[in-house]
Structure formats: structure tokens, C-alpha cells
Amino acid sequence: MGAEDKLVLARKIGRTELLVSLWVGSGLATVLLISRFAIRLRLHRRLFWDDILAGLAYLFLIGHNVLATLAVPTVYLLLHLFENNKGLLMPGLLEKFDHLARLVFASNFLFRCCIYSVKASLLALLWRLFRSLPAFRRAWLAITVVTVLGFLASVILPPVACPSVTALGCLSPRTLKLEAISMYVTTVCDVLTDILIMSVPVAFVLKSSLPRSQKLGLVGLFMLGLAVVVMAILRNLETDGKSKHPPPSWLLFWSAMESTVAVMVSCFASYKSLFTTRSRSTAYHCQSGYSASVAVSSRIPNKKTWTDTDSREEIIRQTEFEVSYEMAPIPEHRVQSPEWEGNRVR
Numbered sequence: 001m002g003a004e005d006k007l008v009l010a011r012k013i014g015r016t017e018l019l020v021s022l023w024v025g026s027g028l029a030t031v032l033l034i035s036r037f038a039i040r041l042r043l044h045r046r047l048f049w050d051d052i053l054a055g056l057a058y059l060f061l062i063g064h065n066v067l068a069t070l071a072v073p074t075v076y077l078l079l080h081l082f083e084n085n086k087g088l089l090m091p092g093l094l095e096k097f098d099h100l101a102r103l104v105f106a107s108n109f110l111f112r113c114c115i116y117s118v119k120a121s122l123l124a125l126l127w128r129l130f131r132s133l134p135a136f137r138r139a140w141l142a143i144t145v146v147t148v149l150g151f152l153a154s155v156i157l158p159p160v161a162c163p164s165v166t167a168l169g170c171l172s173p174r175t176l177k178l179e180a181i182s183m184y185v186t187t188v189c190d191v192l193t194d195i196l197i198m199s200v201p202v203a204f205v206l207k208s209s210l211p212r213s214q215k216l217g218l219v220g221l222f223m224l225g226l227a228v229v230v231m232a233i234l235r236n237l238e239t240d241g242k243s244k245h246p247p248p249s250w251l252l253f254w255s256a257m258e259s260t261v262a263v264m265v266s267c268f269a270s271y272k273s274l275f276t277t278r279s280r281s282t283a284y285h286c287q288s289g290y291s292a293s294v295a296v297s298s299r300i301p302n303k304k305t306w307t308d309t310d311s312r313e314e315i316i317r318q319t320e321f322e323v324s325y326e327m328a329p330i331p332e333h334r335v336q337s338p339e340w341e342g343n344r345v346r
Contacts, residue, residue: 013253015076021253022065025260032267033058050125054266057117061259064110068252071103075248098166104248105165108158111255115190115228116151118262122197122225123147130204143196150189157182187236191229198225224265231258 013021036054040047074096081093123144130136161178162170170179201222205215235254 013249015072015249018072018249018253019069022068022256025256026062026065029058029061029260029263029267032264036267048124048128050121050128050266053117053121053124054263057114057121057259057263057266060110060114060117061256061263064107064114064259065256067103067107067110068256071100071107071248071252074100074103075252079249094168097168100248101165101169104251105158107252108255109155111259112151112154112186114259115262116147116154118228118266119147119151119193119197121266126197126200130200133204136200136204139200143193143200146196147193150186150193153189154186157185183236187232190232194225194229194232198222221268224268228258228262228265231261 033054037047037051040051078093078096078100123140126136127140130140158179159165161182162175164170170176202219205218205222208215210218231254235258
């Protein structure tokens with residue numbers, strides 16, 4: 001076995017570490033998703049399309065991790081056999097390779113579905129927040145088209161590059177070159193769509209009249225998507241490297257990490273509702289002992305038309321607005337009795 005093959009089959013991550021990383025990440029994503037649903041149901045009494053799509057992404061994540069767990073025994077068995085130069089002595093080796101290839105191919109498909117379900121969830125959230133702005137609707141439509149094209153490229157290019165899902169079906173120089181091109185194209189689509197999706201809310205928040213502290217908080221919230229971008233780039237670099245094939249264990253690990261981070265980031269959007277509600281509840285105060293103020297949350301009427309300037313505040317508040325009612329302070333000067341004026345009755 002050559003030096004390059006030893007690099008390919010190098011055990012970059014242990015079996016236990018791989019399984020722990022898979023399911024600890026899934027556990028964190030589960031907690032965040034349940035919290036997201038709880039917040040939505042508590043504040044809005046319903047789930048929106050972005051919540052449903054985030055739940056779908058979570059199901060794809062669990063499916064990916066299940067397939068990865070099923071592939072782990074074969075991955076590390078083959079690594080052990082080839083590291084000890086005993087691979088050719090094992091009966092049924094090709095069948096195990098074929099089984100592993102099918103599991104990895106299916107898990108990669110679920111990984112792509114998970115990533116783009118998260119993108120769809122974020123696009124649905126942005127549409128709900130910014131749909132009253134004509135300029136945003138045009139930008140949203142363009143980004144949605146690019147995202148759909150990126151998803152189609154991500155699910156079509158891998159089987160085109162390697163049409164035979166078998167152990168020895170993708171070893172020709174042409175197939176290896178096509179696989180490398182497919183990996184780079186799908187990564188570029190992934191990163192490009194993430195940057196486009198993040199740029200829209202950040203641009204509108206920066207142009208809004210919100211206080212600086214709220215601007216920074218919301219921009220930081222939306223910029224969490226950069227974590228997914230970083231994970232996508234690391235996945236491409238770490239699973240490609242200088243070898244002909246990415247190590248299966250490393251490929252499964254980085255796919256799980258990127259999809260887990262994507263699901264977790266999509267859930268953080270719901271916590272903005274708590275932040276907004278908390279900031280509203282402390283925004284009003286009593287100016288005297290005889291004054292009071294009340295803040296209530298209500299839905300924006302569907303028939304109301306907003307201009308670009310008027311709607312920026314409404315965009316950030318997720319289709320909610322605040323109605324403030326203040327009682328006028330009672331004058332402190334003495335009020336004369338209506339029945340007596342001096343010593344005379346009126």
C-alpha cells in the first residue's frame with residue numbers, strides 16, 4: 001500500500017469520538033429545536049413555515065446521523081484491515097465496500113437536504129419579516145432562485161460524477177476529477193447562498209432607526225450564519241486535502257458537524273422574540289404616582305400598506321407592534337368643590 005493510500009485511510013478521528021460527536025451534537029440540536037417550538041407556541045400560539053422547515057432539517061440531520069452510525073463499524077473494520085495489510089484476506093470484502101459506499105452516498109444526500117432545508121427556513125423567516133418592502137421582495141426572489149439552483153446542483157452533480165454507487169465504481173481518473181469538481185461546486189453554492197441570505201437582513205437592520213444596541217444584537221444574531229460558512233469551508237478542506245478520496249470517517253464527521261451547526265443556528269432566530277418582548281416590557285415606566293402605561297402586543301392588520309421608511313421597525317418586530325397607553329397625570333393644584341364657592345352654594 002502506497003504512502004498516499006495510507007494518508008487516505010489514516011484514522012483521523014477515533015470511533016468513539018466520532019459517535020460521541022454525532023449524538024452530542026444531535027442532543028444539543030434537539031434541545032434548541034424544542035425551545036424554538038416552545039417559544040413560538042407561547043408567543044404566537046402557532047408554528048410558522050420557517051419552524052416547520054427547521055423541523056424538517058432536524059429530521060434530515062437525525063437521518064444522516066443514523067446512517068453514519070450504521071456505517072461506522074464497516075468504516076473502522078476496513079481501516080483496521082488495510083492498515084495491517086490484511087484487507088485482501090477477508091472474504092466478502094467487496095460486499096462490505098459496496099455497503100459502505102451506499103451508506104455514505106445516502107448520508108451525503110440527507111446532509112445536503114438538511115443544509116438546504118435550513119436555508120429554506122431562513123428564507124421563509126425573512127419573507128415573513130420583510131415582505132412588505134418591494135425592494136426586499138425582489139432581492140428575496142433572486143436569492144431564492146439562486147438557492148434552488150444551488151440545491152439542484154448539490155443533489156445532481158454527485159451522482160453524475162460517480163453514477164455507480166459501488167466500491168470500485170469511481171476509481172478512474174475521469175471520475176476522480178469529476179468528484180473533485182462536484183465537491184468544489186457544491187461548496188461554492190453552499191457558501192454563496194449562505195452569504196446572500198445573511199446579507200439581506202443585515203443590510204435592512206443597519207438602515208433601520210433602531211437603537212445602536214439593538215442593531216448590534218440583531219446583526220450579531222443574523223451573522224451567526226457565518227459559523228455555517230466556516231464549517232462548509234472546513235469540511236471541503238479537511239475531506240479533500242491532498243488525497244484521492246476523502247477518509248469516510250472524516251467525511252461523516254464534518255458532514256454531521258456542518259448540518260448540526262446549521263440546525264442550531266436556524267433555531268437561534270426564535271430567541272429574538274424573547275429579546276424583543278423583554279426589551280418592550282422594560283421600555284415604559286411611570287412618570288408620577290398618578291400615571292400608568294400599558295404595552296400590549298398585537299398582530300399587524302393584513303390590509304395595512306407600509307412604506308420603506310415606516311416598515312423597518314415593523315420588520316424587526318416580526319409582524320408585531322406595540323400600543324402604549326399612558327394616563328395623564330392628575331394636576332397637583334387643589335380643585336375647588338363643585339358645590340361650594342366660598343360660603344355660597346352654587
